[in-house]
Amino acid sequence: MAMLPTIDHELLRTFVAIIDQGGFTRAAQTVNRTQSAVSMQMKRLEEDVIQRPLFVRQNRQLLLTSEGRTLLGYARKILSLQGEALTLLRQPDMVGRVRLGVPDDYVMRFLPGILKTFSQAWPLVDVDVHCAPSSVLSQRPQESLDLSIMTREIGDEIGTILRREPTVWVADESHSIHLQAPVPLALFEAPCFCRRHACNALDRAGVAYRVAYSSPSLATLQAIVGAGLAVSAWMRSLVTPDVRILSEADGFPPLPESSVVLIRSPHSTSPIVDGLAEHIIEGFRL
Structure with missing residues (x-):
């Protein structure tokens, strides 16, 4: 040829x-x-x-x-x-790898947009994404991850606060599972302060419940709720159009706010990490 x-x-x-x-x-x-x-x-x-x-x-x-x-x-x-x-x-700082820890709660909602804009600005940088619950990420050695996104209780924040928002009760729009007694719940695995707050709120309100499903994965909880099998509690930004938010009128007490924070390892000082941190901060403002 x-x-x-x-x-x-x-x-x-x-x-x-x-x-x-x-x-x-x-x-x-x-x-x-x-x-x-x-x-x-x-x-x-x-x-x-x-x-x-x-x-x-x-x-x-x-x-x-x-x-x-x-x-x-x-x-x-x-x-x-x-x-x-x-x-x-010709600029070594523009080439390399960055390690990001993030709960899968935020992977579908926030990460695609963040990684898209970051890859456009830093096309030769590889991103290692490590998905784990906040409780697990908080126990990782500081040098094992460059940046970590975690959920924290109000008043217990460290690092940079990305956003604060309420936790809400959710159920599938087309089912009436929230009317069952005791109410079946699908919650994140312990230790999880969101799980603790949900159970404590129902206890104080005198609402009978059982934790029917536990998982570290938001995707799993979403599937369970979507099948009409249980009620769950998530941060407001994670609510999808196919579920309804349950209020006090439905018999569910209000839940406290949570904070999403960005924690940077003191061992990570490269411009690459700076760049990804800036994109994460901007991405959580949207």
Whole structure:
């Protein structure tokens, strides 16, 4: 199979300079070549590489042919990508790996947007995501993760507070499981202060209940609630359109607020970690 000719980036650079500078003479000064050298470059580009005329003179003006206009768009993209690649590769701080710990509560709701914007700004950085409950992440050695997102009780926050919001009772919209007595609950595994608050609130309100399902995974609790098998308690931002929030009118007492915090390891001081931390803070504002 015949190989297509490649385009020397210097030819493209000169070609773009001719358009931007309005002619061969000024372009020659921009690319630091003689005018005859610029002319020879364009002759080579037209005759040997593209094999089509790129310029046409009209009333002493230098205009592009349709092929020239097409090439100009690609030339700008190629030169831009080349410059971007060299910039990234020549800056070691832009290349590397960052380790992020996060409960799966926030993976579907917040992480996709955060990682998307981060990858656009830091395309050569790899992100290791470690999913675990907040209680587990808090026990990890500080040097094992660069950043950790955790849920904390109000008054027990450490690190940077990303947001505060209420915990709410939820049930599937199309079932009446909340009317059962005792009320079946699907809660996060102990130790979990959200679980503790939920049980304590029902105890104080005199509502009979049983913890029918326990899991460290929000996805599991969502599936159980979605099947109409139990009532659960989640942070307000994690509520999906297919569930309803239960209120005091439904017999469920209010629950306290929680905080989502970002904790940074004192062992992590790289610009990469700074960059991801900034994207996480911004992502939780949305």
